[in-house]
Amino acid sequence: MTYDVYMPVRCIYGKDAVTENSSLFKGLGSRCLIVTGKHAAKASGALDDACKALEKEGIAYAVFDEITANPLLSSCRKAGEKAREINADFILGIGGGSPQDSCKAIAIYATNPDLSELDIYKRVYNNPPLPVALIGTTAGTGSEVTAVSVLTNDETGVKKSIKGPDCYAKISFCDPKYTYSVPLEQTISTALDAFAHAAEGFFTAKCEGIERLYAEKCIPSLYSCLKALAQGDEITEDLRDELYYGSIYAGLVINTCGTAFPHPMGYVLTENYGVLHGTACAAFYSPFLDRCAEFSPEKAKCFFEMTDEKEKVKSLIASLTHISGIKMSPEEAHKYSERWASVTPGNFLASPGSLTREEAEAILNELFG
Secondary structure (H helix, E strand, O other): OOOOOOOOOEEEEOOOHHHHOOHHHHOOOOEEEEEOOOOHHHHOOHHHHHHHHHHHOOOEEEEEOOOOOOOEHHHHHHHHHHHHHOOOOEEEEEEOHHHHHHHHHHHHHHHOOOOOOHHHHHOOOOOOOOOEEEEEOOOOOOHHHOOEEEEEOOOOOOEEEEEOHHHOOOEEEEOHHHHOOOOHHHHHHHHHHHHHHHHHHHOOOOOOHHHHHHHHHHHHHHHHHHHHHHOOOOOOHHHHHHHHHHHHHHHHHHHHHOOOOHHHHHHHHHHHHOOOHHHHHHOOHHHHHHHHHHHOHHHHHHHHHHOOOHHHHHHHHHHHOOOOOOOOOHHHHHHHHHHHOOOOOHHHHHOOOOOOHHHHHHHHHHHHO
16 A cells, blocks of 8 residues: 655744745745634734735735635635735635635635636636645644645535645744634634544554654644643643644644544534534544544554543543533434435545444434434
């Protein structure tokens, strides 16, 4: 079996990465569309730093701040139109996973005006996308280093990803100080997401060699951070830094290895019950870790040596996922699982012991019935 380890993103790490390396923007062009949400980019100080850096280099820019959580295809296409209007040479995404993922799609829409919203999933278009630069403001997604963009269909509300070499950023500025203003609930959810990336990627067959080194580096660190959050410890800058850099390493893991079944199953909770993404993934960690121990005992032994005994890990994650109010009827669980009926997602196949649609339905019933 062979693995394609392709990671072309240039990452600039450390405090003041944006302002001290503003000259890198000049290599991307002279006009820029900044893509953000309404709040985080401003509250974190990242937007202000980015604008100053662009102005210092004489780069003209406009701001598109209409990206929401679980970014919509329509918003991405609208931003692509805005990029064409200002003749943008590149896209600069500032925020958590939603703005960063959006930019990868926006860059494609910007250069392909005839591409419909849904056609982006077909991955066929004539013109290469605009270059993308990213500035992360949360410690969870790892989008800074992945070739994945998760987008939401406006009509159905269903999340689906695109992936490919054209979805990599050219440059990512990785400065943990932009995560210092993230509220507690979002901090916990993004930390759970980063841990999920590392853990799920670790248990795939692809996680060997370099990827396994990345996973073994960040899993103990991220687990230690989760313990601190569960204990109610003060969220210090050092803890924020550790979470952010851990999320980048976890991103490097899933970039090649992908995720397992908690991620696609978590989409059900995000789409239908408004649960934050990382929390939604973590909701499935009790059955996931049980299957890891059963079907991948050697890796499970290593994983629990890096973290804690299996039941303690399950208990810790459960203490951070407050979703006890969700209830599903058997009919609802069946309806939600039908999205996996025709084609078994790669995430299911990559999971220890694999997973069928029927088993996924049974998990929904067990957890929320």
